[in-house]
Amino acid sequence: MQNANSKCGLSENKEGQFEDNIQTNAYVWYDKNWQHDDYVHTHERYQLTYVEEGYQYFHIEEKTYLVPQNHVIWIPTKKEHRISSESKTVNLIIALFKIVPQQDFYQNVHVFSAPNVLKEMILYAQKWDKLLTKNEEQAAFLNAILTSLPNFCQENNSLQIPVPADSRLIPVCDYINKNYQYAFEIEELANLAQMSVRSLQRIFKQKTNITLQKYLQLIRILKSIELLDSKEYTLSQIAHLVGYKSLSAFSTSYFAVIQEKPKLRK
Template identity: 25%
Template sequence: MRASLNNKEWILATTSSLKTLPRQVYFRAYGIHAGTCVQPHQHSWWQFLFAREGLMQVQAGEMTILLPPDYGVWIPPGCLHTLWVSEEVELESLYIKAEVITLKPNETRVVMVDDFVRAFIHHGCTSLPVHYDETGAEGRKVEVLLDLLQSLPDAPLNLPFPANARLLDVCLAVQATPHLPHTLEQSADLACMSTRSFSRHFLRATGLPFHQWRQRLRLLSALEMLRSGRTVTEVALTVGYSTPSAFIHAFRQLFGQSPKHFF
């Protein structure tokens, strides 16, 4: 079976059929082929979704997230989510019983994974048995890892899409043609609203002013292009920046570093 996103064909895949967790934390490590869509699903536990290698697009509730390596996302229990994998991905995911997590129960969070936590996750996925001893050294390792994961700093990789159909049409238009201006006036006209009403409703629906949302979408779209080897100049023009320097400045403001250092 196939699905379509942004005019691209995807092979559909299903997730694990696991119904209960054998321990407080269940480690999953496996590869996902490029061009795969993992169909919408939800769990009764927390998931820390992390790819050691490869780029994923994650739809979690009303949130769309472009997730490069070294970034992870907390997906709360009951949150419907989908994965779109455009390149080969090495997933290292953790399923975690809800009662051992102290995060807000309905909050999807994107976080930055440092080198130490990255190595710790890999150790858990490759070295700890499924039925590890929760009362011994293995259990203490897992408790430390959970503390570290919950203290990771937030990252600006989430992009909320509005549920309102008219506002969503605007967002999809920007996503399909990020190189076009998509001014406030044009977007308000597309939504059949005044600019003031559009701005107010958009901020309420997404938590971001329209110009910030538009810029974040352009920069997140740029990540996949840069990872594929396209030049900064080419990517800057493709996502709507008039000069590479303007693109680099905006990239540095959002991600805290230049495209070269980011990758």
Template identity: 30%
Template sequence: MSFLEELNRIVDQYHDSILVVRQQTEQRLPAHQHKKGQLLLVLGGIAYLKTGEKEYYIPSNHYIWIPQNYPHNLMYNAQDLHIINIYFPESIRDDFYNELGIYPVSKLLSEMLSFSEKWQGDFFPGDWEYEFLYTLWSLLSKENLRKFSIQLPTTDDVRLNDITSDLRKRISEPLTLEETASQFGISVRSLTRLFQTKLHISFIQYVKMLRVIRAMELIKNTNLTVTELAYEVGYSNISAFSNTFFQLTNMRPTEFKAML
């Protein structure tokens, strides 16, 4: 039995249990899904969750809710990654639990997680731990938190993946549609259409997201000033960098740093 098959067996072994898993079990596995809904908490480091359509950035002190039977796979690039997975047998029919979303860990949720920090394994109806975790789960939709919105679309188009990989490597350089089209031997019109038809996003918006994601990684892993961060991710205008960061994250770079 493969590790992926074993993981799915453990998660879905008891259809009515709430399962708490604290080991980093899902990283770098192929796309998979569970019969239970999944609360994936990132309490340290940086994680990326990939679905068939998008790649989601999950910063420290945020969680992602993954509905049941939702194909996904987890990636990361931080050594200090600290993740908690809690799998729930869904019973509340609420739009919140039917949609994948990323949210900040609130003070209330943080305190509840701290209280249950040593819990691991399956908990069943009738267990007081089950009732506590069920309450935690049901509160998620009632906090009315704003979704974190960094979502990079993905594609299986080989040519476009080569282009986006190159953009990632040269994120600190001036990146223009015209220069990129010339580098890859296609017309500006064709490249524009490629982004719109395959990724459903403009070239400029894609580059903005790449730059903000890279800035978040640098905030997490370095002590660069906001000015240094801006230059490192290709901005010569500090105000433009800060405004773009806020547009995509609802936070200024200094606020994001303080949160970490």
């Protein structure tokens, strides 16, 4: 059983730092009703997380990654990260690896929708939940998942929300995060940043690699995912709550970001 000073089988000797005493190269950890810590942590293992139910935010360096239901995130070794979620229920299937192939893919963060084959493989691997001793079938199967990941990955960069380091842009992002459901003039944002409209547009794109309009779209769609997860609203209500004038406009925007149509959670 997992004790108070352990996460996914790893021993937490001091806050946010984990010691790995597990001998097997790879193992699976299923967490139902995941209870996350609100501080940054790191570990030696490479981490593959599949969100079976709910959604999860991963805060890594200067980006926040949204991982919706039926998506996976790959996190390299020693990469500091923090997780958060407002979802009522978060079920995660986590695979942790000590050794990975020598390819650039495994040294970077990736978020993508799990194709059916990968999803079924991860669900099958759940039968070895918390098995920390050597098992030939488990080792071979998890290695098959690991080596196939680059082929399964169809990166969705729209699920990455930049967190600008430039202090002038923080009030702009905060304002959008609080007022995303309203229409506002870009001059308002320029005043918050204490710069001209043209300078704001140029510097925001330079620092985040996306435009202000794209940032607003991302925030609206992320908020809609939270509302979909709550199971309290219709699609039309959600469209209105996040600032769209029609369901069709919301659906088009949602598809552009998530690459699937919005649907109510069962």
